Amino acid sequence: MASYDVIIIGAGPGGYVCAIRCAQLGLKTACVEGRETLGGTCLNVGCIPSKALLHASHQLHESQHNFEKMGLKGAPPKVDWQQMLAYKDEVIAQNTKGIEFLFKKNKVDWIKGWATIPEPGLVTVGDETHKAKNIVIATGSEPATIPGVEIDEKLIVSSTGALSLPKIPKKLVVIGAGVIGLELGSVYARLGAQVTVLEYLDQITPGLDSEIARSFRSLLKKQGLEIITGAAVQSAEALRTKARVTYRLRKDDSEHQVDADTVLVATGRKPFTQGLGLDALGVALTQHGQIATDPHYRTSVPGLYAIGDAIEGPMLAHKAEDEGMAVAEILAGQKGHVNYAVIPGVIYTAPEVAAVGATEDSLKESGRAYKVGKFSFMGNGRAKAMFAADGFVKILADAQTDRILGAHILGPNAGELIHEICVAMEFGASAEDLARTCHAHPTCSEAVREAALACGDGAIHS
Template sequence: MAQYDVIVIGAGPGGYVAAIRCAQLGLKTACVESRDTLGGTCLNVGCIPSKALLHASHQLHEAEHNFAKMGLKGKSPSVDWKQMLSYKDEVVAGNTKGIEFLFKKNKIDWIKGRASIPATGKVQVGDDIHDAKNIIVATGSEASSIPGVKIDEKVVVSSTGALELPKIPKKLVVIGAGVIGLELGSVYKRLGSEVTVVEFLDQITPGMDAEVQRTFQRILKKQGLDFIMGAAVQKVDATKTKAKVTYKLRKDDSEATLDADVVLVATGRKPYTDGLGLEALGVEISPRGQIKTDDHWQTSVKGIYAIGDVIDGPMLAHKAEDEGMACAEVVAGKAGHVNYGVIPGVIYTAPEIATVGKTEEQLKQEGVAYKAGKFSFMGNARAKAVFQGEGFVKLLADAETDRVLGCHIIGPGAGDLIHEICVAMEFGASAEDVALTCHAHPTFSEAVREAALACGDGAIHA
């Protein structure tokens, strides 16, 4: 067997990026992946296929609601669900084959199968044991459920099953009002499903800016999604074609049921480390199942590193990618760094939600004096022209130094707009720096500048 400088276990966004960066830095690299295609959950059954369906269903919404307003007359398109799934699969295939090409280009060996680590410096796949000076664990996460709910990926599904339903359900119940539940709930609502979201907490998208939460829920209700908040799901009784969801309201302990054709369990994800043998090696694991690492992504066992969803922090593909690049730098003897204070989060609904840095609630809790500049997309000419005037940009800056502390956007293109503020925060910019930067007109980005102006003497178009 070949002697590798690095073996990466897992070819998701964290793993494949780590492998490519290791190879670019001159390290002999292999990557172990059990799927038939590279890219992990994100490219195969997560980020990419869900965005394809979000895009397709949004085009349907535009045709049904906005085309006639623009003078585009004609019969509304019908949904060919089989063709839509084929489109989604083609998008996935194009991306996963792209990763395979990059592996070949960078001379990375793809070892197909499931890996275990029988000893330090050893990776076993099937009957073969491969030697590695360093091992990077990037095995990602899997959907988690709640007591009384068994996922069968047919009637009671995780996000994976929700991406390949044989038909569009008439009634969809979503358990959990987080990113995954609201994105996929939006898809099926646009496609004609009756969607009810059941959430244990009293607000959607836990941890986000409270004003964004309220505005987002109001818009989703307007779009036709129903919400049952403060409800603890007790059980889901499923047959081959139907399901009944039993929940209890926390405010008065009353119990009720919902009928559904499909139940989507979107109650979060948990680290996936099954079969690696980490505990036997002495690798420390947290009570939440996360691999403990130091500031350089090394575990308690020298030569074994971990990145992405298996360690602490938000379970985001781009966070894993950043860690993959930084960990590779460390393994190569260089200085790897991830700024965890500037990792954006995005929800790809319509409108999009994007956030980075601190929320107002966090700043108040930490006792930080701050100022908030806010600008509504109703004051943005481009947004109004394309029927996307709902939402706002909120910029938070230090009251004394004017340094940007966070930004929260609900509106068109939010997932792209947020990166202007990410760059600003990386460079320690002030709100005034953003406000004095010329922004092209007419663009959605002008709303970001206006929010920055609102942190000073005031927005122009408010």
């Protein structure tokens, strides 16, 4: 029986980062993973492959709409779908092999197979049982569906199936206007599909600042996505050669149907903990089926910890990574910590959407006095040169102290721009601190400075 200081179950972003950090801190570490490759959902069938397709389809869009304006003339490129999928698979392989290299470099043992925890301190994989002083559950999540909709990964697919369709659909119905639905919907819209998005709520991207959400929806509509909000999906039926979705509009209870070659179910995700033996162990769960943990990621069973999508909080790879590092530090006798007030979220469409901290809606609801600084990318020289001047930066600051409370960006490179605001918030900076920081010209990041200036005496270029 092999013995370890810590065994991590799951090699997604939370698990593999936790394993590497544990090993770096001197703990004898193993990581259990049943997939043929490391990296979990994110690297294999989630974040990484979807970004590859987003990048490829965005290049197609640029060639169709902007190349000629820049003097780049030639025959329009043709889409070779199989080659695009091969490119996506190569990106996956490069990343997953990279994690395998890091495991070897840091002396992390990869135990291949699916884990069960028969009792505290023991992990069984196949016919072998391993002993561990501590066990960390980092098993991630899986796609969730809704009543009346059964995923078959043929006509009615999850995000996993949507990344490997045999051909580009002529008509695609997306159920759910969250991050996954809008990202993959935009991919297929750029590739020529007629995309209809059905969302139960009255706003797309639930939880996003409502002003950003309205502008974002308008831009997606210009790109050809039909978005129907207030649509309660009743069923999705797989017919012989197509699928049919039935939904009711909540505003008048009228029933409608829409046919499609493919239906993408993007109604969220749920913790993946089957087979671990949590019930027999007596592990406490939340009312939503997540593993309940204390502020130090301890479960109700001594020596058993949990992180990432399996516990409460936003299902984000970088949130899981931070928790993985925090747990590793705790197990090594340090004081691991995650600042949940400063975790950015990004939607990788074009334009991108990025957010961190409070929304204007939440500040109004709490009654907190605040001020808003906004700046349109139309006033940013670099964005205009890139044909990417849609959108704006919005910074929310405390009305009295000027401390930055939140920020929201709709525009080019939003997923990169948000991080200087994250750093500022991490150190308790004011909008004036950001405004007085010199930004290189010409860059898209100048829009962030201008929005900070707008919290004070006013932006320069608007």
